[in-house]
Amino acid sequence: MHDYLLSLLIWLPIAAGIVVLLLGERNIVAGRWISLIATLATLALCVPLWRDFNTHTAAYQFVEKAAWIPRFHAYYALGVDGISMPLIVLTALMTIPVVIAAWNVINARPAQYYASFLIMEGLMIGVFAATDALLFYFFWEAMLIPMFLIIGIWGGPRRVYATIKFFLYTFLGSVFMLAALIYMYVKCGSYSIAAFQALPLTLTEQRWIFAAFLIAFAVKVPMWPVHTWLPDAHVEAPTGGSVILAAIMLKMGGYGFLRFALPIAPDACRHLYFLIVVLSLIAVIYIGFVALVQQDMKKLIAYSSIAHMGFVTLGIFLVYAILSNTGSTHGAAMGMDGAMVQMVSHGLISGALFLCVGVLYDRMHSRQIADYGGVVNTMPVFAGFMVLFALANTGLPGTSGFVGEFLVILASFKANFWYSALAALTLILAAAYTLWLVKRVVFGPVGNDRVAKLTDLNGREFLILGALAVVVLLVGIWPAPLLKVMGPSIQHLVHQAVATKIPA
């Protein structure tokens, strides 16, 4: 089975999605169960993936290779290393709550809704599993279509504006990346990512390629100042769309930096790292302040996502800052470890927070903070979960939110006192915007009659929030296995990131 495990992970949900689509809206009961079983089966497939993953090598594992478009030497080539594997597991994990959360809630074209998410799950796993750049690009672009439909069909009142914005940003970014990939294909005659990583490039070439990657990945992360699509997309997206957007799609940007930008254009990264560090710190601080004054719960969490993703880009590019400050890469892997853990953790926590907002929205049909107040009085169990995830969002030790931020803050001190000090401002800012939200929504006397009529979590909602709470706590209390999986790949990446590729 290991010879085609990754293919199974990709195509099982896609096949299930097509089946659900074909069954149509009339057979939605069957469609629902097929969706649930397919997502659970996909997660089950992650068990052998995790269990049989060799944690002592940085090489690609579970590799598959078949001819795809022979004329362009493009292969259907798959494989995972310590960087992509945890993200695949995260994808498989986070699709399940989306399916369960939609159970009795999505009534307009539910079959298409489930199908979109199932197909998207397969495509997203494909993005992380592809080791051929053209295949990667195929998944990368194809993944946008279901998300586009999800926001466009099941979205809120301003969904057209949001979708156009979303489309413009992400598509423009991708086009430049495609140009860079084709340029390198022309140079080396292969679309293999490994070949791109080995390809010698002059500094000028690397700068152009880096610029192309930066545009593509910065939009996805999203980094300041190309972040404004995210709050709009989140606000208009249905709950499931927000969960996937925050939990998985944002990670594509971080993954792109790790897989493409650093190993392919290391010299350019070394020259331009300061730009990324500054943009990351702006994301943490500027966006932290912006999050503070949001009136809409989803917008607030969206801005919080941008701030948290600032730690990802900071952690990734610390390697160059540490190198320039200390002359060695000692401590650089910690920054990248932190970035990776932060990606996984943010996927869990932001996903959970969007689900929490979804729980409230399903009942009150409002995302405005001002419409709530004293929810704890009528929904004590929900309040418990909301407070837990909010605290995790503030980076509380013992939850997953702490691990990545802690590692990045520790590593950044090696680079520069101010990086560390400014990044650590998130301790105050994240606490301020998150707990102020909790204060206004959850605590206090019953805010109005509609809050007074709220009913607490049902079994379905309890199940998904409870499961996510367990994972968030588990990663916070014992992150060692996650770090162990990533270890060799990160070490390898640090070597790649600082080795010059300029032809002698």
Added chain:
Amino acid sequence: MNPQLLIAIPLAPLVAAVIAGLVGRYIGRAATHTITIAGVALSCGLSLYMQWLIYWGHVPGFDGPVYTWLVSDGVHMQVGFLIDRLTTLMMSVVTFVSLCVHVYTIGYMRDDPGYTRFFSYISLFTFGMLMLVMANNFMQLFFGWEAVGVVSYLLIGFWYTRPSAIFANLKAFLVNRVGDLGFIIGIAALFSYTHSLSYQAAFAAAPHLAQQTLPVFGGVNALTLICICLFIGAMGKSAQVPLHVWLPDSMEGPTPISALIHAATMVTAGVFMVARMSPLFEYSSTALSFVLVIGATNALFMGILGVINNDIKRVIAYSTLSQLGYMVAALGASAYAAGIFHLMTHAGFKALLFLAAGSVIIAMHHEQDMRKMGGLGKYMPITAATCWVGGLALVAFPFFSGYYSKDAIIEAVGLSHRWGSTYAYWCLLLGAYVTSLYTFRLLFMTFHGEERFRHVRAEHDGHGGHDAHGGHGVHEPRENPLVVTLPLIALAIPSLILGYLTVGKVLYGNYFGSAIMVLPQHNVLARMAHDYHGPFELGLRGFLSVPFALVVAGLVTAWLFVLKRPQWADAAAVKFAWLKRILDQKYYFDWFNEQVLARLARGVGFGLWKVGDQGLIDGALVNGTAKTVGGVGGVVRRVQSGYLYSYAFWIVIGLAALLGWFLLHA
């Protein structure tokens, strides 16, 4: 020492907290409090046993990992314990006070609908506090640090329908986070030099770090920066000026947690941490001077605020701020043992005072204003007597526990030659008068004099729903049942005799051994030890000391202004109106934080959002482009019949076309 037994100490309250939190509502109140009390009693027993083993059994301590939290870049971050004399003393103090508070809670929270939740929280707190004091590395220290902060947040906001409570808990969390910012930077700075998070590595590196310069702020001593950053963390947790503002407001929480968290244990975490880090602080006189000045300032100026307050809990809260200042000042004078000794005695008598205040509050049907009390001693003899014991310990009356610790601090600071020690000495000395003034004022206003509760109709509505026995109309206050008074008596005993019994060992007998490091040239306690001839002689000497004269002066002043000539107090308030305004405004710290800082943060956020995001980025860049594309989209919409399918459709077509074009021209 058996590691399994050690793990059981924090785990017992954790397990109890989880049970109480998850299934407390199903298993009922009695089962909940039985389980949590059993958990805490177990860890209290084990803690005392460990202390006995280490001190009398001469068992070597324990310093080792429990499990590996993570490995990153070759650095092993572990959860582990460091058990020595300092740790075991703290463990005993924490678990003993926690046990008393658990029992007391049965009575205090009897009518509260959140009964099981409350027990879950206080057990969880005990777990967090134990993890904090037992840590052998900075990661775990920070974990415990934040864990107790969170439980404190949850408990201050325990009555979550009260706006004042949920304001206070947010404030407490944010102010603590400001301290944590310093704390984590200090940890990161240490880590950047030692590549390890263990205490051992940090302590070993201290002399070397003292020679290093960090290129920030034009070059500062690395160790000084580290120590000051760590101390900023302590300033948050131990409520030192200017990060003290959260503690008085934390009185919004139920009284048992005011005793446990905001008097005896959590707020002393900063004091403990600095003592624990004595091998670092000792090498930075600059940092210690900073500590000394901050502590002494707190001791005097926060005490003064206690004099004018009329809320019985807030007076004790200001007293806690002041006493924490004494402890911190002791640390700053390198008299770490005196700081910890005062921490220990203070934990007993301050928890006692809070619980006694709570007892009064129950009897007064959740009235906290001392102006509506008076003469309660007659009706509540046990509460009054134990409260007097606590009060006398607080003012450092000779032979009471507080005397041995507090006068030692004043003397130690007087002997210190550190920069700032003269200022600190005068602050602490005047603080003795202030302490005496607010303590006796509290005792007189509450337990003696006119029975003012007869005049006021109970016009308030107590806890707004929580006060199930909210009595209206006047009926005489009664002494509380045994679950309330027993913890009072249990805490009164150490307030009476603990100092007498332990001063010789803890303060002058090198009790802490290697757990606390003091350089010989800073060791003021060793100099004081020459004059020590037993606790009895020391107690007698107290009657002739300057601080005692100040205590008597405070007593007389309080008696005059409260009992003999109450009208003098009003006259003074009129005459010194400007001073009273400053004090009523609590030196304008809250005003500054709320009117300047909080407003500024919201203004900055709003400005960045409206001008930066919506104006510049969206307005100028994105929507300009979007309008162009929107026009094109409009054309497409006219061609196609659907709305959104058309977009998706065109993406796919366009993508394929672009892809083909690129590929063919490649």
